[in-house]
Amino acid sequence: MNPNQASPAGVAQHAIDADLRALTREKRRHFLPAFVAWVAVAAVVFSIAGIRGSLLEQPWWQILAQVGVWTLCLGVLPAVGLGVIFPTARTKALLICAALVLTIAGSFDWSVNPGGPWLVGPCFALQTVVGVALLAIGGWSGAFLQRARPAAGFWIASGVAMAALNTSTWHCADTTFGHVVPNHIGGGVAMLLCAAILGHFLHRRAFDA
Amino acid sequence: MTNDEPEQLPRGAGALMARYVDGDPRAFATLESLLTPRLRRMLRRYVQDEAALDDVVQMTLLKAHLARHQFVASPSDADGSVRAWYYTIGRHTALDLARKSSRQRAREVDLDAAGGVDRVLEDAAPSPDTAMAEDEETRDVMRRVRSAISKLPPGQRDVVELHKLKGMSMAQVAERLSIQEGTARVRAHRAYKSLARRLEGLLPALACFVITSHSLHGWSIKGPA
Numbered sequence: 555m556n557p558n559q560a561s562p563a564g565v566a567q568h569a570i571d572a573d574l575r576a577l578t579r580e581k582r583r584h585f586l587p588a589f590v591a592w593v594a595v596a597a598v599v600f601s602i603a604g605i606r607g608s609l610l611e612q613p614w615w616q617i618l619a620q621v622g623v624w625t626l627c628l629g630v631l632p633a634v635g636l637g638v639i640f641p642t643a644r645t646k647a648l649l650i651c652a653a654l655v656l657t658i659a660g661s662f663d664w665s666v667n668p669g670g671p672w673l674v675g676p677c678f679a680l681q682t683v684v685g686v687a688l689l690a691i692g693g694w695s696g697a698f699l700q701r702a703r704p705a706a707g708f709w710i711a712s713g714v715a716m717a718a719l720n721t722s723t724w725h726c727a728d729t730t731f732g733h734v735v736p737n738h739i740g741g742g743v744a745m746l747l748c749a750a751i752l753g754h755f756l757h758r759r760a761f762d763a
Numbered sequence: 764m765t766n767d768e769p770e771q772l773p774r775g776a777g778a779l780m781a782r783y784v785d786g787d788p789r790a791f792a793t794l795e796s797l798l799t800p801r802l803r804r805m806l807r808r809y810v811q812d813e814a815a816l817d818d819v820v821q822m823t824l825l826k827a828h829l830a831r832h833q834f835v836a837s838p839s840d841a842d843g844s845v846r847a848w849y850y851t852i853g854r855h856t857a858l859d860l861a862r863k864s865s866r867q868r869a870r871e872v873d874l875d876a877a878g879g880v881d882r883v884l885e886d887a888a889p890s891p892d893t894a895m896a897e898d899e900e901t902r903d904v905m906r907r908v909r910s911a912i913s914k915l916p917p918g919q920r921d922v923v924e925l926h927k928l929k930g931m932s933m934a935q936v937a938e939r940l941s942i943q944e945g946t947a948r949v950r951a952h953r954a955y956k957s958l959a960r961r962l963e964g965l966l967p968a969l970a971c972f973v974i975t976s977h978s979l980h981g982w983s984i985k986g987p988a
Contacts, residue, residue, distance in 0.1 A: 564951055564955040565955045566822070567792075568956045568958070569955075569958075571788050574786055574787070574788040581786075637786045637787070640785070701786075702784045702785055702832065703785065
């Protein structure tokens, strides 16, 4: 801010700016326990269900993609949904593209083996359990109600879905299309839809009241 | 554009407002830089005095901030909704203060005719409970504001006291303190920033500070053009 522009709106300008920054800090403090709980859910699931033995045998770029997915779903996407960071429209578009590319790159082994038998199995159930737990934490902490636009809840929903999907990816050694599409990707898409619908419902109930 | 037609805001003001309502400080800074000069030009039709005009603009921004969650954008013209929202708050603020100012002047004139202070106070007084509660709250807020001002470095404190509490223009403040006007502005800028930090979470206190300081300014307000 240019000091020569301090007048006419100096006091109001600074007060509002300070108020908005204080609100952001307050949100960060409020949602820190929820973030810790999200990480704890993933850790508990891995300690119970186990991490696949072939995790570090994957190509380096695939491990990198999966780490990217964790970063997005646990940190960046919820932060956008909560209004802790405010990326521009272009950055948001880039984030969506990055989420799609990293999820797809990290989920398959890219072999020609289609696998099979294209049935929904335990991985879908695992993802549902993880997704519901994360969704419950998000719902109870008020994550879907932090921004005026209901579409903002989509970022939280995406975080829930990607975290659930990546849990399966790190747990399950079967990376063939026939297993990953119905179970991992299918579970992620189902969770995304459920989370988005629940988020929209919570937002409407709070804001239309 | 005619004189009666409010000045348009550039395209994208609606999107900025949406981001500001969501809590984005950068969006507010950009929106404020678009709004302030336009608000000033519009409010000049109601307020002559430059210091008073500054106060009305500030009060408009603060009132709009405190009520920002009530803002609803028209789907067909979001930019126009932002303009209408701020201009309406600005106009009401200016007219409210004009009314208060004229009531205060009338009360001063009536004082002699009504047979003394006691009689006038008796007629105008709110209930004792309301008065006590309001008084207590105002005193508390003003105590915090005064305490925050007293903690400013002397150079900054002098500028704030002369500019805000005594209603002097920046040029007058600079002359009184024997400093350059630019220096006075820089000190004011730093002081306001520091006050905002010290009164964090107490936005109504700053609103109160702006509002109460105006009454010491000696307003000169025109009726609507």
